[in-house]
Amino acid sequence: MKKINFLFYTILILIVSFSLNYCGSRDDNNNSCSNVSGFSVVQNGGFLNFTISSNESGTYEIAYGLTGNGSDQETLIVNDKTFSYSINNFNHTILEAGKSYTFKIRRICSSSSSSDWGFEKSFTINNNFCKKPINFKLTNSIYNQISWSIDTYNNGNNPSYYQLQYGNQGFSLGSGTTIDTSLNYYNAPLVAGKKYDFYVRSFCSGTSGWGDWEGPLTVLSSVSTACVAPTYANYSVSSIDLSYFRAALTWENDGNSQYQVSLSSSSSVPNSSSLTIINAPNGANFSYLSKGMNYYFYVRKVCPGNTFSPYFGPYLVKWN
Numbered sequence: 001m002k003k004i005n006f007l008f009y010t011i012l013i014l015i016v017s018f019s020l021n022y023c024g025s026r027d028d029n030n031n032s033c034s035n036v037s038g039f040s041v042v043q044n045g046g047f048l049n050f051t052i053s054s055n056e057s058g059t060y061e062i063a064y065g066l067t068g069n070g071s072d073q074e075t076l077i078v079n080d081k082t083f084s085y086s087i088n089n090f091n092h093t094i095l096e097a098g099k100s101y102t103f104k105i106r107r108i109c110s111s112s113s114s115s116d117w118g119f120e121k122s123f124t125i126n127n128n129f130c131k132k133p134i135n136f137k138l139t140n141s142i143y144n145q146i147s148w149s150i151d152t153y154n155n156g157n158n159p160s161y162y163q164l165q166y167g168n169q170g171f172s173l174g175s176g177t178t179i180d181t182s183l184n185y186y187n188a189p190l191v192a193g194k195k196y197d198f199y200v201r202s203f204c205s206g207t208s209g210w211g212d213w214e215g216p217l218t219v220l221s222s223v224s225t226a227c228v229a230p231t232y233a234n235y236s237v238s239s240i241d242l243s244y245f246r247a248a249l250t251w252e253n254d255g256n257s258q259y260q261v262s263l264s265s266s267s268s269v270p271n272s273s274s275l276t277i278i279n280a281p282n283g284a285n286f287s288y289l290s291k292g293m294n295y296y297f298y299v300r301k302v303c304p305g306n307t308f309s310p311y312f313g314p315y316l317v318k319w320n
Helices: 002-024
Strands: 038-044 047-053 059-066 074-078 082-086 100-110 118-124 134-140 145-149 161-168 177-181 185-187 195-204 214-220 233-239 244-251 258-264 276-279 284-290 295-303 312-317
Touching: 038 100, 038 118, 134 214, 145 161, 145 195, 145 214, 233 295, 233 312, 244 258, 244 295, 244 312, 258 284, 284 295
Parallel strands: none
Antiparallel strands: 038 047, 047 082, 059 074, 059 100, 100 118, 134 145, 145 185, 161 177, 161 195, 195 214, 233 244, 244 284, 258 276, 258 295, 295 312
16 A cells, blocks of 8 residues: 555656646746846937847847836837837837836747846936937938928927038048038038938037937939039031031030020130020020131039029130
8 A cells, every 4th residue: 555655646746847847848937048148228319229238049028117017017029139219109108208117128038938037227218308300301302402300209309400411422420511500401502413421410408409410311412403513515516608607515414404604715704794594404506606716615503592603614616
């Protein structure tokens, strides 16, 4: 009888031990699934920047909620080790300024195994920052108009004005052209066929000061809105009679709508009385030019605001 009881208890212990081991393989606190080695959460303006330190591959789960509300936690599944989320759209919720939130992390090794929770971080959302421009884009390619907007959330301070900086693609911040404006758009003076990088940031009065740069926005200009001189001209000639010829002139047309041209026997810069307005994309035709003389052609752009580019010229035109 004692042998039977001993055998019965031995079998029972084995069954319980097997059951515990089986359940342990599915336990979220499985020691075989090592956790991350570091975890940081830093607020940068309107964004939370996360950094996960881990030599292990896998998916990570972040739990967060108001500090002290341990039973009321939301979770976020991530695969990247470095990422950012807006406090105004954090997992489809808004983190409220002035309130403390707690974050912790664990690694998910499989559908049935996760590490222990760890690296608990608590801090209060800071509202004293200047809102960062959003929707930064090329709005109108005809005018090379760059625009942006500001979100309507309560978090953050509304800008007093904006600073735009731009230059050739790849330029370093601080070396570009800087524009301060109270508007949320800028018609940039660009040259057709060239690529430019744009950055924009906000400035708020008070202690929040400058916001973060948004950019670069890279733009390939399809038209020239910069008031720069045309870069080339060409001409063809045809005979009228033994003494005279006509010349047809064309020049760089980079999207500008009007040009002023002049052709004379003098190589000096023309005065306003000798200039002719030409509407793009037309060229200029000159007749009854003497076959024995040299002529000099000038062309410049008519730019917005009743301004003019420098001249291209003098460009020699003659009967060959």
